[in-house]
Amino acid sequence: MDYQLVLESLMKMSKILININELSEIEKYRKIGISNFLFAVKDYSIGYEAFDLKDIPDDVYVYLNRVMDTDAIDSLKKRIDEFKRFKGIIFEDVGVFNIFKSTGIPLIWNQVHFAVNYNSINFHLKNGSASAVISNEITETEIDEIINNSVKPLILPVLAKNNIMYSRRTLLTNFNKYNGLDEKKEAILNEKITNNKFLAKETEYGTFIFNNEYFNYTKLIPKYEDKVLYFLVLNLDLSVEEINNILNGKKFGNDGFLNKKTVFKLEDYK
Amino acid sequence: MENIELLAPAGSLEKIKYAFMYGADAVYFGYKDYSLRANAKNLSREEIKEAVLYAHNLGKKVYVTVNIVFHNEDFKGLIDYLKYLSEVHVDAIITSDVAVMNIINEEKIDLCIHVSTQASILNYEAAKFYKNLGATRVVLAREASRKDIKRIKDETGLEIECFIHGAMCTSISGRCVLSNYCTNRDSNRGGCAQICRWTFDYEDNGKLITDKPFSMTPKDLNMVPFIKDMMDVGVNSFKIEGRMRSIYYVSTVILIYRRLIDKILNNTLTEEYQRYALNILNRVANRESTPQFFDKLPGVEEQYYLGRDEVSNQDFLGLVIDYKDGIATIEERNYFKIGDNVQFFGSETETKNYKIEEIFDEFDNQINEANHPQMIVKLHVPFELKKYDMMRLKVFDI
Numbered sequence: 001m002d003y004q005l006v007l008e009s010l011m012k013m014s015k016i017l018i019n020i021n022e023l024s025e026i027e028k029y030r031k032i033g034i035s036n037f038l039f040a041v042k043d044y045s046i047g048y049e050a051f052d053l054k055d056i057p058d059d060v061y062v063y064l065n066r067v068m069d070t071d072a073i074d075s076l077k078k079r080i081d082e083f084k085r086f087k088g089i090i091f092e093d094v095g096v097f098n099i100f101k102s103t104g105i106p107l108i109w110n111q112v113h114f115a116v117n118y119n120s121i122n123f124h125l126k127n128g129s130a131s132a133v134i135s136n137e138i139t140e141t142e143i144d145e146i147i148n149n150s151v152k153p154l155i156l157p158v159l160a161k162n163n164i165m166y167s168r169r170t171l172l173t174n175f176n177k178y179n180g181l182d183e184k185k186e187a188i189l190n191e192k193i194t195n196n197k198f199l200a201k202e203t204e205y206g207t208f209i210f211n212n213e214y215f216n217y218t219k220l221i222p223k224y225e226d227k228v229l230y231f232l233v234l235n236l237d238l239s240v241e242e243i244n245n246i247l248n249g250k251k252f253g254n255d256g257f258l259n260k261k262t263v264f265k266l267e268d269y270k
Numbered sequence: 271m272e273n274i275e276l277l278a279p280a281g282s283l284e285k286i287k288y289a290f291m292y293g294a295d296a297v298y299f300g301y302k303d304y305s306l307r308a309n310a311k312n313l314s315r316e317e318i319k320e321a322v323l324y325a326h327n328l329g330k331k332v333y334v335t336v337n338i339v340f341h342n343e344d345f346k347g348l349i350d351y352l353k354y355l356s357e358v359h360v361d362a363i364i365t366s367d368v369a370v371m372n373i374i375n376e377e378k379i380d381l382c383i384h385v386s387t388q389a390s391i392l393n394y395e396a397a398k399f400y401k402n403l404g405a406t407r408v409v410l411a412r413e414a415s416r417k418d419i420k421r422i423k424d425e426t427g428l429e430i431e432c433f434i435h436g437a438m439c440t441s442i443s444g445r446c447v448l449s450n451y452c453t454n455r456d457s458n459r460g461g462c463a464q465i466c467r468w469t470f471d472y473e474d475n476g477k478l479i480t481d482k483p484f485s486m487t488p489k490d491l492n493m494v495p496f497i498k499d500m501m502d503v504g505v506n507s508f509k510i511e512g513r514m515r516s517i518y519y520v521s522t523v524i525l526i527y528r529r530l531i532d533k534i535l536n537n538t539l540t541e542e543y544q545r546y547a548l549n550i551l552n553r554v555a556n557r558e559s560t561p562q563f564f565d566k567l568p569g570v571e572e573q574y575y576l577g578r579d580e581v582s583n584q585d586f587l588g589l590v591i592d593y594k595d596g597i598a599t600i601e602e603r604n605y606f607k608i609g610d611n612v613q614f615f616g617s618e619t620e621t622k623n624y625k626i627e628e629i630f631d632e633f634d635n636q637i638n639e640a641n642h643p644q645m646i647v648k649l650h651v652p653f654e655l656k657k658y659d660m661m662r663l664k665v666f667d668i
Contacts, residue, residue: 067390067392067411067413067442068396069413070392070393070394070417070418070422071417077395093392094396094400095393095395095397095398098395098399113339113444113447114339114366114458116340117345117367119340119372120369123372145342146342164447164450164451165445165446165448166445167442168442168563168567169440169567169568171440175486177570178570181479184474184479186474187474188472189472190473191452191465191468197473198448206442263454263455263456264455
């Protein structure tokens with residue numbers, strides 16, 4: 001690989017923000033040039049491998065993606081100081097923003113499915129959020145429009161199994177109990193009419209359902225490299241090597257909604 | 271007890287009139303754009319104006335849903351529309367998008383902001399966030415517990431609106447795009463295809479775990495046993511779901527809750543009435559209903575396991591269109607015949623049992639049955655009825 005290519009690859013990797021499933025991954029990621037890490041936090045996150053606060057290294061981002069109830073927000077308020085060593089908090093619930101807004105910790109708005117227009121994103125950016133994570137159910141044209149009109153650099157997810165449902169119910173436990181099946185906290189739900197498979201993961205805080213296939217927007221990296229804060233990778237089950245290969249062009253996953261505009265009025269449905 | 275409001279869904283002017291007639295204090299509905307029931311009838315701008323005038327003449331309120339999750343293209347015309355809603359004096363809009371709230375503030379549009387349940391508010395800090403944006407009311411997530419509601423009320427002083435009856439999403443509202451994936455219809459812009467009511471193969475490592483289809487369909491919400499408790503923890507507005515439901519469904523549900531709330535406020539609520547209310551409400555819907563998150567986390571009993579289990583209801587037999595000199599003129603809705611035991615009910619008519627002994631057609635010819643939808647028939651009814659009272663099959667005693 002010539003010097004220019006190495007440099008481009010390192011630049012790209014320096015813009016990747018990736019979640020960690022095992023602490024041992026960190027060194028492996030560093031070796032391929034990735035140095036921005038995201039940790040889901042036990043009791044305040046759902047769907048991803050979560051860590052006790054004490055086990056999370058300094059200078060990383062933390063992912064608080066639960067819709068917080070009273071107990072969760074009360075508990076979080078008592079632990080504000082424990083978060084001050086982190087690079088930033090990616091939050092789902094605006095209650096989290098409210099309790100951290102005066103701490104100086106960079107806060108990143110990630111209300112899944114809601115960051116689909118630049119007016120709402122800019123509102124959050126002008127009112128204290130350091131950045132926002134763009135939602136995944138929009139077209140490339142819409143992504144363009146949002147990135148080009150946002151008042152601060154945003155985070156664009158480029159590789160993930162998209163979260164498509166978050167239920168407070170323990171859906172797998174309920175079904176297993178009703179049918180006398182063994183306890184199971186993870187399963188595939190296969191919808192055969194439309195040929196969609198979904199990955200359901202359950203914890204005490206509810207059931208998080210993902211599309212079972214990764215979307216892969218890595219082809220957008222060159223286009224937005226100078227415009228975004230990070231490219232987000234939310235990894236559930238890929239090895240560091242596989243991630244590296246995909247980021248370097250290996251064909252993988254699908255195009256999600258990049259070229260598929262959703263409709264909502266029956267007269268628009270063709 | 272702070273102002274208590276019974277809030278009803280209304281997908282048309284006709285439903286608005288029935289909602290108020292049967293005891294609602296306020297109604298909510300949407301316009302053809304910007305509203306989450308994109309494929310409902312919805313109201314035109316002129317009809318919104320008419321609805322507000324009609325409501326305000328009765329001393330009642332009108333809230334308009336502006337509750338889609340906006341994409342950039344959806345903002346077209348929004349400022350003019352919000353100004354129009356202000357000009358015709360709607361009492362509030364219901365929205366979850368901060369951009370809409372921001373527009374109202376920046377453009378100084380005189381509109382009250384109620385934060386939609388789509389915002390998934392379960393804690394007082396989130397409620398404070400929206401209070402800072404000018405919201406006067408929060409519609410809490412259906413997942414809110416007694417404790418969540420009380421803390422939000424105590425810490426914010428905001429008006430609290432909670433759903434008390436009707437369909438539930440499996441997901442936390444707004445946190446689902448199953449429909450987008452399976453049908454390309456955007457659930458957060460009103461296109462939800464209700465995929466959570468479908469069934470799925472249940473698999474692990476490419477193999478079926480069981481032959482039984484996986485289902486995650488929730489039963490409907492029914493808060494009859496907890497209305498008093500909800501009042502005690504500070505709920506102001508008791509909201510019924512169902513902008514696309516029939517006038518019979520909406521009228522029946524509103525009337526049951528109207529009387530329930532009044533009995534609680536008058537200290538005359540009895541266990542008998544609660545039992546009766548539950549019977550009627552379970553009968554009028556096509557799904558079973560149950561309390562869900564208020565007192566515990568829903569478990570096995572709060573959902574279905576066999577996919578759609580919905581039974582069509584043909585209890586609504588006729589609408590009273592006139593009553594004079596002991597003769598009720600009825601517009602038929604479902605088949606009935608001589609010998610049937612029925613009940614009449616209405617907003618000002620106590621529910622009364624009646625056995626059909628004779629039926630006359632509109633030309634006063636005696637007939638044995640009413641078997642054509644909307645046919646006009648007459649019955650001798652010895653007690654007074656009012657126009658828009660309803661006749662249903664008698665299933666439960668009063």
